[in-house]
Amino acid sequence: MAKTAPKRRARPEPSAPPASEGKRRTNPRGRAKEAPRAKEARPKSGAEHADLDRETFDQLETEVRNELLAAQLALVEKKPKAVLVLVNGLAGAGRGETVNLLGEWMDPRHVRTFAYGAPIEEENEHPFSFRFFRDLPRRGQVGFYFSSWYEELIAAASKGKKVDVSRVLGLEATLADNGVHLVKLFFDLDKKAQKKRFRELEGDKDTRWRVTSDDWEANRRHAEIHRGAMSVLRATSTPKAPWQIIDGARPRAASLECGRALTAAIRATLEPSRAAEGKGTTKSTPKLVLPAPLTKRRLAPATRIEDLAYGEVLDDDTYGKRLERAQRRLALLTRHKRFPKHGAAVVLEGMDAAGKGGAIRRITRALDARTYEVVPIAAPTEEERLYPYLWRFFRKLPRHGRFSIFDRSWYGRVLVERVEGFATPDEIARAYGEIVRFEDDVRAHGVAVVKVWLAIEKDEQLRRFKERQELLHKRFKITHEDFRNRERWDAYVGAANDMFERTSTHEAPWYVIPANDKRYTRVAVLEHLGDRLEALLSGDA
Structure with a gap:
């Protein structure tokens, strides 16, 4: 039985309307009126102002x-x-x-x-x-x-x-x-x-x-x-x-x-x-129906994963020179006179062991430690589940003059949650449009949204998994979940390709990098980030 709230002091008696107002019209049940859509609402006449x-x-x-x-x-x-x-x-x-x-x-x-x-x-x-x-x-x-x-x-x-x-x-x-x-x-x-x-x-x-x-x-x-x-x-x-x-x-x-x-x-x-309480059976899960891909006006085509060429390799000498040059360029861009009015949300996604951590470390070495935050994304906590899906990501967006570097991101809804069945088909189908609106809001405030997908071949992933098992200082990186996810490789590739077609906009495009060679991957990420920041600061993004 519901509790009864304590008695409240009565509102003061309103002033009585003039006698000339005529017959009063009251609404003792106090039903709310919906806003008109075709005809403008008008203020009520004095006769309608008689209160209870x-x-x-x-x-x-x-x-x-x-x-x-x-x-x-x-x-x-x-x-x-x-x-x-x-x-x-x-x-x-x-x-x-x-x-x-x-x-x-x-x-x-x-x-x-x-x-x-x-x-x-x-x-x-x-x-x-x-x-x-x-x-x-x-x-x-x-x-x-x-x-x-x-x-x-x-x-x-x-x-x-x-x-x-x-x-x-x-x-x-x-x-x-x-x-x-x-x-x-x-x-x-x-x-x-x-x-x-x-x-x-x-x-x-x-x-x-x-x-x-x-x-x-x-x-x-x-x-x-x-x-x-x-x-x-x-x-x-x-x-x-x-x-x-x-x-x-x-x-x-x-x-x-x-x-x-x-x-x-x-x-x-x-x-x-x-x-739901009154039902004894559970309905079967509805089939996922994806929204249409972005129109040509908005779509910035990204390379499909199966069409990538993985032959890019850098020798040590070339790697060292390009890495140093890319880091120096990034450091200078963050000291540009316009950067304090901007920022960057950097998203790194990709298959397990694709090299996200190594790429992030090469980015942060070029930055002032006071100007960035690395945001690792895991499954939402119990508290986070009580809020809309994007709530926890809003809280980690960068202020002006700063970087937020996301090791996985809001794209989990259309990747892992889709493949593993953690989100409903309706939630997944809606997420593409919600994410595009979210990124439009971020970008409209002068913050670049830089999205990178690191793609490796299945055999290369297995080689890296075995290396992690053998090397003590890398063993913490490997879990049974990594091997289980390999069984869903094709599902993840399909989900990623669908994601590119529905969220790669001209303003926030996906950049798909063949990541079999770690040295090439790290340089490519840094150079792309530099390109996006340069375009932002010059007013071209």
Whole structure:
């Protein structure tokens, strides 16, 4: 049986509307309204602003509060998804008061709340999505994002600027498909009610500080801001994440609307779990259906592994000279006057024993130890499994002026997780597009995404495995998993080729290197990294 939250102090009685307003229209059940898509929503008339009386509110509050708490406790126990509430709206519409009240109705230990303004210095050195991914609630938690990723869009639209919503729609699709249930609330308020709200706050010495010159400017520009907001809402209200418009002039009804909307969202996350509990059999695994390869406009063709020529070999003298030259070039590029405004995310993938570690060591010898991090990627931890797949990689992206060198990467979803069956066919099929959007976000912030696949032949891999078994200082590198993976060689080659066709973009292409000769491999990686950085710093990438 769900716990009952402690009684809350009742909201103050709202001012009564003038008698001339005529018959009141109330909505005691407080049902949330979805944002219109074809017709612009208009502020409500004065007659519609009549709020619930205190007695009615108190009666309904107990019911809504208990239902919300019961749903939250089930969410905490089952952890089917995270619930993320985006809280946007017009100044003075009561967003803070309503969310505070919802927090009182729930167990605060499982609630995370963040407010977003202009990015701070660290956030400015990361991609657009970084701070939103960083702060995500994990499965079983509820998160509130004040202003969220919509604040800048609405501000731009209100000034008549053309806005591109594709980035936020892509972000929301990635979240919705990876265990985050989105609830989007917009608190609306007409100009007259907003002005009245500001005057009430200014009239109390304890709340006077809450009204600023920016608020009064927003009231003066109310029509423009409202029109811009509605245009953004229409463009971003989707079946998976529709907007719900809350009447901020009716604070009591608004609280009930939001409480019911959040309860419904939590219950929606629990439905698949309940359905699964009632079934005695398990469905067969659906067949993997891959998305189409990238179009010619985006695709940067990468060599298929079976078409590689493995004859490249460097003698000691040539290797030493080219290695030194490539390392010197890389060191100079990192000291270029433009590099502090850029960075590099270097991805090394390939078959086991292909030489990723040796290539990484030759890269780091050319760098200042204070400017790079080597990120080895293994299976996700239990905590990481409670977040969307890309969450752990966002946390390791480089700031400006730095390198992150990934020894394996986010491509594990379409490689090892595909071959070993650790991800569902639906997750794998979605991952290609999610990864391309992720890399677009990284690259748009001035960070080069350098992706290298080290390819070796099967016989050469076996020779290296045996060498590792025989040499004491290399024995730690070999496990029974390495030999088991050889049995799936063809599956890994096929997965890699599919990956190239769906993620090798002109902006972040795959570079496939024949890696039978370690000396050639190390030089080729360094020279390619230098080429990509040079193009970035010259403005050609």
